[in-house]
Amino acid sequence: DGGITQSPKYLFRKEGQNVTLSCEQNLNHDAMYWYRQDPGQGLRLIYYSQIVNDFQKGDIAEGYSVSREKKESFPLTVTSAQKNPTAFYLCASSSGTSGRWAGELFFGEGSRLTVL
Amino acid sequence: AQSVTQLDSHVSVSEGTPVLLRCNYSSSYSPSLFWYVQHPNKGLQLLLKYTSAATLVKGINGFEAEFKKSETSFHLTKPSAHMSDAAEYFCVSSGTYKYIFGTGTRLKVLA
Numbered sequence: 405d406g407g408i409t410q411s412p413k414y415l416f417r418k419e420g421q422n423v424t425l426s427c428e429q430n431l432n433h434d435a436m437y438w439y440r441q442d443p444g445q446g447l448r449l450i451y452y453s454q455i456v457n458d459f460q461k462g463d464i465a466e467g468y469s470v471s472r473e474k475k476e477s478f479p480l481t482v483t484s485a486q487k488n489p490t491a492f493y494l495c496a497s498s499s500g501t502s503g504r505w506a507g508e509l510f511f512g513e514g515s516r517l518t519v520l
Numbered sequence: 521a522q523s524v525t526q527l528d529s530h531v532s533v534s535e536g537t538p539v540l541l542r543c544n545y546s547s548s549y550s551p552s553l554f555w556y557v558q559h560p561n562k563g564l565q566l567l568l569k570y571t572s573a574a575t576l577v578k579g580i581n582g583f584e585a586e587f588k589k590s591e592t593s594f595h596l597t598k599p600s601a602h603m604s605d606a607a608e609y610f611c612v613s614s615g616t617y618k619y620i621f622g623t624g625t626r627l628k629v630l631a
Contacts, residue, residue: 446623506552506614511563
């Protein structure tokens with residue numbers, strides 16, 4: 405079945421460590437997104453990519469990094485510079501068309517990161 | 521600037537009664553609009569989408585929404601709530617290469 409796979413589902417990190425969250429899609433979508441969700445809050449955009457080898461900062465990119473070397477993969481690294489990384493992270497993809505012709509977002513099941 | 525406003529952060533209904541979750545949007549054009557549902561510790565699942573075809577959109581699990589351009593609204597309704605409908609609901613608008621999310625409405629269903 406087509407979809408988005410995020411791993412790991414749960415991750416614990418010590419302060420000062422970098423961690424990488426995996427996101428893989430087999431929907432053949434051009435666009436991929438990373439969102440952060442905190443308790444009782446909506447989704448905030450970290451990074452997005454419209455095409456391979458290109459990505460843009462979202463609203464809260466500080467302390468995060470991404471790469472897009474393959475169409476199906478968009479890993480997110482949470483660096484030690486991120487001051488408050490404990491959160492639920494969601495990866496999504498879409499057909500990439502914007503505005504009134506935009507397709508829906510497809511989401512993974514999420515990764516919960518806890519800093520010890 | 522584009523924005524999405526979900527007018528209620530929490531809604532409580534009794535099982536078997538109607539559900540109304542309200543969403544207003546602001547955009548310089550008619551965007552694509554979506555409603556998503558999120559159960560605890562899960563990803564978001566698409567309930568329905570409006571993409572400039574019929575203004576009344578039917579979705580999964582008995583949900584529907586009506587696009588009203590004059591009111592810039594896209595409210596989500598369901599005739600009869602079920603216990604399994606208890607979740608967080610997000611109204612989403614398409615933007616220019618990004619999507620704009622409302623802050624969510626938590627639906628509680630009382631037995």
